[in-house]
Amino acid sequence: MTEVEFIKNKRGKWSQLGVPHKGWRCIEIEDSEELSCNCEMCESQPIRYIHHMNHTDYPEILKVGCVCAGHMEGNLIAAKKRDDFMKSRNSKRKRWLSRKWKTSSRGNEYIKVDGYLVTIYEKNTEWKGVVKDLTTEKPFFSKRKYFSSNEVKLASFDLITKFLSEK
């Protein structure tokens, strides 16, 4: 069965009293990189791209699949767009490390992409990265410890995905 059918059959929270069926808002979309959990609304659909849904009359954020998200927010197209965006980011992510990075005068690798400038550098055996928004000029510095250039490059990519998904 598909998520559409789970909704038609009122699976999970679609038939539970006290759970609003409309008026939800998506606050975040996440790529869990595997079918690691079930949609928390129909409680049936295994999901990889997780839409985090918020409602003023419900105490918890529900992590749901694309079709449930669309019904919950009353906009199937918006939900599908978010899902497609994450899928395209995922295929770009696979090519991210093999893209042509340039080297700055200081010897640091950098790349300009999607309105951001990513620069990475090594400091005291740790790798660090800066993602600068080229419109606002605002830099975002990596906070976690990274032990390889690839690791910090991927983290930078994920940060840009997050920024783009919020636009």
Ligand SMILES: [Zn+2]
């Ligand atoms: Zn669902």
